[in-house]
Amino acid sequence: MTVTDKLARNQNLMLNCLRDAGRAMTAYDLLEALRDQGLRAPVQVYRALETLRQRELVHRIESLNAFVACRHLDHTETAAFAICDDCREIWKFSLPAEAGLTAVADRKRFKTRHTIVELHGRCAHCADRADG
CATH class of the missing domain: 3.30.1490.190 (Ferric-uptake regulator, C-terminal dimerisarion domain)
Structure with a gap:
């Protein structure tokens, strides 16, 4: 079982959206992109992003207030x-x-x-x- 198999629906949606985008996205970019998937409130996005960040599946780009998908699972440095x-x-x-x-x-x-x-x-x- 992989790390992504244990993700909730919203977390999977966001991770896949970030991977597909190939660029940094703000929480509001994600909300807009996933509105048709049932996401309606910013709190849904922020909760999912926080879980993804804690699991080291996304990185927060502080200066852009945006997120990118992590492409490497080795976090030794x-x-x-x-x-x-x-x-x-x-x-x-x-x-x-x-x-x-x-x-x-x-x-x-x-x-x-x-x-x-x-x-x-x-x-x-x-x-x-x-x-x-």
Whole structure:
């Protein structure tokens, strides 16, 4: 039995919607996309997203207040995201430098709850288009 087999109906709907979209979606984007599936209230979306986030099946992109489906089940390192401000494409990558961040926090006796790294800029495709 896989992790997704244990999901409730609304959670499955949202996870599949995010996977199919291939882009970050806000809770209201999801609500609109799934209205025909019976979702009517924002609270339905937020509850399902919170469960998906806790199970590490989606990532919250803090700066966009949006969510993306997780495509990798290996969560041994902190995820970082590169976000193109032009086309809105998002790339996830591992952040091995987290150990350095944690060491700095430890020296300052700062107890970290979670780490969020989001890089904003322009992807190669959009940069080439802008230069061309």
